[in-house]
Amino acid sequence: MQWETVIGLEIHAQLATKSKIFSGASTAYGAEPNTQACAVDLGLPGTLPVLNEQAVRFAVKFGLAIGAHIAPYSVFARKNYFYPDLPKGYQTSQFDKPIVGLGQLDIDVDGETKTIGVTRAHLEEDAGKSLHEDYHGMTGIDLNRAGTPLLEIVSEPDMRSAAEAVAYVKKLHTLVQYLDICDGNMQEGSFRCDVNVSVRPVGQEEFGTRAEIKNLNSFRFIEKAVAHEVERQIDVIESGGKVVQETRLYDANKDETRSMRSKEEANDYRYFPCPDLLPVEITSELLDEMRGSLPELPATKKQRFQQQYGLNEYDSEVLTTQRAMADYYEDAVNFSDGEAKLVANWVMGELSAGLNQNNVEIVNSPVSAERLGGLVKRIADKTISGKIAKQVLELMWNSNDFADAIIEREGLKQISDTGELEKMIDQLMAENTAQVEQYRAGKTKMMGFFVGQLMKQTQGKANPQELNKLLQSKLKE
């Protein structure tokens, strides 16, 4: 039988506010355990939550960016369950009246665009962390994360393959960083995914029973976990069994999912409106302000890059995935006097390779956009060749010097003077008559020998196009 995969996603994006959603404690990552948990975060009796307005603004910004309905009136609810890292015994979340309603996001897979529905997005507080290792049979509780603002973004079950799911997650990942509402750091848990997966025979309208896979903190894990889960569900059904609705945990080390709890064991969360918080009202003034604060969104930017810079779809996609990279690119193009294609190659090629190697974000690039632009300008006007430019970039990496200064100092200027090159070619041909004969006898591969020798002599500075042209005409004589 042919099977179709159906995927829906829940993404928890940690909002990049300075303080927590209901208290003044810091949200900075990596502090000593329990040093960033105040009385409110600890759930001490008598303490009360006060909503962080910045979190609300971020949620509104997100909603506007996906063309969603922003609820003029949304309500916080208490989601009741006991767990040691949940200090109040309930999570303050939103339930039947979320702040962001139906919206959508376009993804591109295999050259085709598909629209994925976003059911809703709501604000909630994060729980703390339970640490099961190093406590000799006990559990350590770190409440630094408790109360960190999250935006839970729930998609429609619109995705039909792991590739689509990953494309959707990447799109959202890019978007929240563009909006400056989430740092997108998946290792630190700032952007987490739960994936709902089911399978059904191709052509069947009704959805199959789904399993929810939690704890997916990289794009690669999402892809692998979905692939594995689909295979598992098909196996279960084809061997006569039934998929049960359950929560499964992905184990990256073993590359498998395993059952956490089934629907029967699921909690009744007894949601009800939180009486400590007033309903959130979004005024039209705030909406206008947030609308005005929206940056150019990735999809628009990508299109503009294709039109304005004549880039192909792939290049414009890569360059606009990170807002910082897009900004860098545009700056560098300016400084290169408009060498859009060449700058794209250098940003995506040598620069990105260098940054990756050194594990540096583009915002902290040792070579500024201005300096890279200056370097590309010299390639474009043939002062140096691409090969020499790589050397120059390396020298720029460890200094604050501009390309021009380095080219001058190191004497790297390309030899394009035909007279000079001709003299060298004549001399080389005179010294290697045997090879000249071979070439003329039809062994055109000998060309490489002459180019190599001359490049060696000029330490790579010979203008390769000129050199080729001259060599060819001389050898044919």
Add this chain to the structure above:
Amino acid sequence: MYNKSLKELSASLRNKDVSSAELSQYFLDRIKHFDGELNSVITSNEEAALLAAQQADKLIASGDSGLLTGIPLLHKDIFCTQGLRTSCGSKMLDNFIAPYTATAVSKLEQAGAVMLGKTNMDEFAMGSSNETSFYGGVKNPWNLDTVPGGSSGGSAAAVAARLAPIASGTDTGGSIRQPAAFCGVTGIKPTYGRVSRYGMIAFASSLDQGGAMAKSAEDAAVMLQAMSGFDEKDSTSVDRPVDDLLANLGDSIKGLTVGLPKEFFTDDLDDDIREKIEEAVDTIKLAGANIKEISLPNINLSVPAYYVVAPAECSANLSRFDGVRFGHRCESPKDLEDLYKRSRGEGFGDEVKRRVMIGAYVLSAGYYDAYYKKAQQVRRLIQQDFVEAFKEVDVIASATAPSVAFTSGEKKGDPVSMYLSDIFTIGVNLAGLPGMSVPCGFVDNKPVGMQLIGNYFEEARLLNVAHQYQQLTDWHLAVPAGYEQEV
């Protein structure tokens, strides 16, 4: 000294007839002498109080003092007090010392009041007789066989026995007004949102409201004035200026319309209490007010609606008491579930457990619509009834409680009859209105309280009516036998 008003005490302090240290010691001595049998104060703050009193004396000497500077008071043990145990009347918090002070307490502290200690209360404010306290019941100074009411029974009994001039209370369904009535003191619960709930341990957050308990409306006004005001730490506190509660106390109530809801004068009300209320209404009429019968058609639904909403909120509010971070933790738990079950099982008393279970039930899947949602709808109807009523009248009057103080143990095994003792007070909390109780006579030598209900944020008018009534009567000045003596 013990029966002096706050204004008189404040004048004595300013005139150096007495120092705050002496005044504080005087009431501390009365507590030591009388409270052995009453059990109204569960934590003494003697040492810190005397230091605070000395500070107050310095302020008074420098001329920089207000009406409350140097005045001793007691706080219901539901208000968190930094460095001094806050038990909420529960074994669960027998060891709990908050690292912060409730806003209402801070405000009184800033006004110069001196905290002598913390008063006994029903566990987590759940009860109408003070019998659910982990620290044992409180006795009513008017009759030691009877209860003081609850949940602010400790505060009411302490003010009645003149162990402190004033005391704080909280009122979720009548917890200031009913014990005030049972103990013959004046108590006011302001409009929801008027006094900050920050640092006040929550029972039912949408109903809880702190307030003042005192000998008279005037003293209650002084205390409430200091407690009130917007607090950015409590999102439900209301950002609006506090009226001057003292300025209009002396105004005539001539021409004011007082409404009597017919639903509050039915067979539920004891005849001799009805008589006392009618007498009190006559006095108010004598002062020039018009009396008008009104109807609150849905008010009979207030007890059932309340016993859905309040337990629902309490079931979540009390989840934080899990033995993990603070409060009672069972001995050597064998696993997480054991930790939860035994810590909560041992830490909470029966009434608390009952309400947590009711609350969890009414919120659970399949029952939410039938109970919680329906109760919220009823709540809006009740609120609407009051809104309509206040289009016709300025103040509503009724009995505070259907009976006088009942005998200890009488209703302990019968929760429904206990719940019905708040039948006249609960609607006020569901609507979020201000309400108070004023002493208006005795039945069998037990105090009777008249309830006055005002429109939103009309505390000043309520206190004005109560004060005018107290100008014409002296029920509020009566002191229970035995407690008139100096010690």
